[in-house]
Amino acid sequence: MRILLVEDDKDVAGFVVRGLKEAGHVVEHADNGRDGLFMAASETFDAVILDRMLPGGIDGLKILETLRSQKNAVPVLILSAMAEVDDRVKGLKAGSDDYLTKPFAFAELLARVEALNRRGKGEGPVTKLVVEDLELDLLSRQVKRGGQKIDLQPREFRLLEYLMRHAGQVVTRTMLLEGVWDYHFDPQTNVIDVHVSRLRQKVDKPFSTGLIHTVRNAGYMLRAEQP
Amino acid sequence: MIDRGLLRSAGLRFGAMYAVLLAISAAALALFLWWSTAGLLDRQTEAAIIADAQGLSERWAEGGLPGLMVTIEDRLAQNVDDDAIYLLADSKMKRIAGNLTSWPPAVSVAGPWYELPIMRAGIKSLASVQRYELPGGFHLLIGRDVQVRSQLRKMLTDALLWAVGGVLLLATIGALVIRNLFRRTLANISATSVAIAGGNFAQRVRLSGRGDEFDQIAEVINDMLDRIGRLMDGVRQVSNAIAHDLRTPITRARTRLEDAALHAESADDLRAAIERATQDLDGIVGVFQALLRIAEIEAGSRRSSFARFDLAPLLAEVADLYGPLAEERGIVLALESPDAVPAFGDKAMIQQAIANLVDNAVKFSPDGGTVRLRAAMSAMIFVSVEDQGAGIPVAERERATDRFYRGETARSTPGSGLGLSLVLAVAHLHGGSLQLEDNKPGLRAVLSLPQADAVESRVSSSSSRLSSEY
Incomplete structure (x- = not known):
């Protein structure tokens, strides 16, 4: 992915740039709002990571609003220390695709940015998700693996659907809470782990290979077994 | 100056x-x-003169000059008040009849009212007169003596x-x-303000006891001061709590890092220490976020996002989220709720409050116990969460909702001591309450929230009340 990072804090920026490059992405960095807006408007990126409070008179929201008013639909993730519910609502209203508050874990940022990429492509109306021998039919709401029907609770179905839509990508616990349960707070307890492990019991356990993998210090990933 | x-x-x-x-x-x-008074007298005089003129002109028409003369003499003779003034003169302004000796030169034309001094029977007086012209060159002057009236005026x-x-x-x-x-x-009021500005926050505006507007202002000011006082207490509590309670995890993280820097013998040791310190820091960030969220709720700024929603599916979702976790430990998470529970408020917050209660209940429930999540409607909506754990001793219940407060029995379980504070803040924001009761054994936490219809009618009837209450 080609990613633009607009962030004025040198330490944070250096850390994010290094991490994204290690993950195999191409990263451009602007350390003020003016340059950030110029680069975002004149070049093509797969995703933009935007700090809200920036020097140079143009803050993150302004950049975002300008981009959206120019019909620029590049996926934007706001990365901000402003953590109140209203701040978040304001960011999403201005047209951001995701909102992550500082301080953050890099794994969380990486997972969310990579998820943006998928969202940006506009996959069209999908009726069936397939990963290796696992099939999820969105219309009949049936799940099969290797032709064998798997019975899932509605919530387990949505959890699996979310994982399959992000197949090959890391999905963090907070992403699952937001995406599957619409919870925007951290329940502190490992509720998500229990749900995933129950899903595993049904989807992975009876079969020879596991599809749902735990990614240490990050979350989960559903992917085909690497050859 | x-x-x-x-x-x-x-x-x-x-x-x-x-x-x-x-x-x-x-x-x-x-x-x-x-x-x-004065005006009325003037108008009466004028009316009398006009009536006189009318009468005399009729006499003239009937009896000519002699008739008029007789009438004037008659009227003068019959004038009991002795205030009538008549003067009939020929074309040369010579007196023919009347009680004035000569025509006053000032009265030169017919029409306007004249007020002038006159001599009558040797006495100086004041008269209001009008001049009339008669056919044949005769002139008639009709007036009233107004000396007395002018004195009155x-x-x-x-x-x-x-x-x-x-x-x-x-x-x-x-x-x-x-x-x-x-x-x-x-x-x-100003003495009170000065005292408060000077640091004596206990001072309040004195009430006169009359219940008048000034008392009302004083009451409003006192209420405001009480609220500010409570907020200040809250801030003090929080800052104290932060100072004391965050010191522990920060110390732990710091010690880990320093210990690793000094004593780690391999890169793996170092990495493990850093990872654990990062987790500690994440925990601290979590505490900060919870604190901020409570502060945000207490500030009441989220009331703009209040809307009507059904609590029943929300309860089902919470039960669904925690169900597997409870099941892992053999706990039955039982949900009892009417089909529809119309509520009014911030859905996300109420969701978090109920999730916190269920989280607590599952955490403190013994393995194989039952956690009951119940909703009931009467005048208010009551959401109760019951567990069969150790419960909270009566003595500690009061303080259980304080920030960072952790009961003796809770010390060994993970948590920040902020869960119930958040629930209480959410309850207060919505005009509800949080009761902690004995479930014999265990704890029953009852969150009461106003019903949608009750709130909506209150909001529409007086939207200012809701905001002034908190």
Whole structure:
């Protein structure tokens, strides 16, 4: 992915740039709002990571609003220390695709940015998700693996659907809470782990290979077994 | 030099306003009195003269000059008040009949009213007269002696002038009284404000006990001060709590890092130490986020996002989220709820509050126990969460909702001690409450929230009440 990072804090920026490059992405960095807006408007990126409070008179929201008013639909993730519910609502209203508050874990940022990429492509109306021998039919709401029907609770179905839509990508616990349960707070307890492990019991356990993998210090990933 | 402070004084302004209003009303009253007494007499005189003229002109038409002369003499003879004045003159202004010796030269044309001094029977007097022209060059003057009336008018004028003086004096005194009254009332409020600014926050505005507008203002100010006091206490509590309770995890993280820097023998050791320190820091960030969220809720800024929603599916979702976790430990998470529970508020917050209660209950429930999540509707919506754990001793219940408070029995379980604080804040924001009761054994936490219909009618009838309550 080609990613633009607009962030004025040198330490944070250096850390994010290094991490994204290690993950195999191409990263451009602007350390003020003016340059950030110029680069975002004149070049093509797969995703933009935007700090809200920036020097140079143009803050993150302004950049975002300008981009959206120019019909620029590049996926934007706001990365901000402003953590109140209203701040978040304001960011999403201005047209951001995701909102992550500082301080953050890099794994969380990486997972969310990579998820943006998928969202940006506009996959069209999908009726069936397939990963290796696992099939999820969105219309009949049936799940099969290797032709064998798997019975899932509605919530387990949505959890699996979310994982399959992000197949090959890391999905963090907070992403699952937001995406599957619409919870925007951290329940502190490992509720998500229990749900995933129950899903595993049904989807992975009876079969020879596991599809749902735990990614240490990050979350989960559903992917085909690497050859 | 005029004292500029005095000019700016609102008390003086109100006093002056009082004086001006009093003067204007007194002047209006005087004018009315004048018009209805002196004016009335004048108008009566004029009406009498006009009636006379009418009568005399009729006599002229019937009996000519002799008839008129006789009538004039008759009228003079019959005039009991002795105030009538007639003078009939020929074309050369020579007297033919009447009680004036000569035509007054000032009365030169017919039409206007004349008021002039006359000599009558050797006495100086004042008369109001009008001139009429008769056919054949005769002139007729009809009038009334108004000497007495003009004296009356003068008396009235004098009395009114004195009254104006009196009114001005009264207005000034009234203005001063009002100003002092004003000052005294404000002095009460301003003394309180000064005391508070000086650090004596216990001071309150004194009430006069009359329940008047000033008392109402004083009450509003006192309420406001109480609320500020509570907020300040909250801030003090939080900052103390932060100072004490965050010190522990920060110390732990710091020790881990320092220990690793000094004693780690391999890169793996170092990495493990850093990872654990990062987790500690994440925990601290979590605590901060919870604190901020509570502060945000307590500030009441989220009330703009209130809407009507059904609590029943929300409860089902919470039960669904925690169900597997409970099941892992053999706990039955039972949900009892009506089909629809219309509520009014911030859905996300209520969701978090209920999730916190269920989280606690599952955490403290013994393995194989039952956690009951129940919703009931009466005047309010009651959401109760029951567990069969150790519960909270009566002595600790009061403090259980304090920030960072962790009961003796809770010390060994993970948590920040902020969960119930958040629930309480959410309850207060919605005008509800949180009760902690004994479930024998265990804890029953009852979150009460107002019903949607009750809130909506209250909001529409007085939207200001809701905001002033908290």
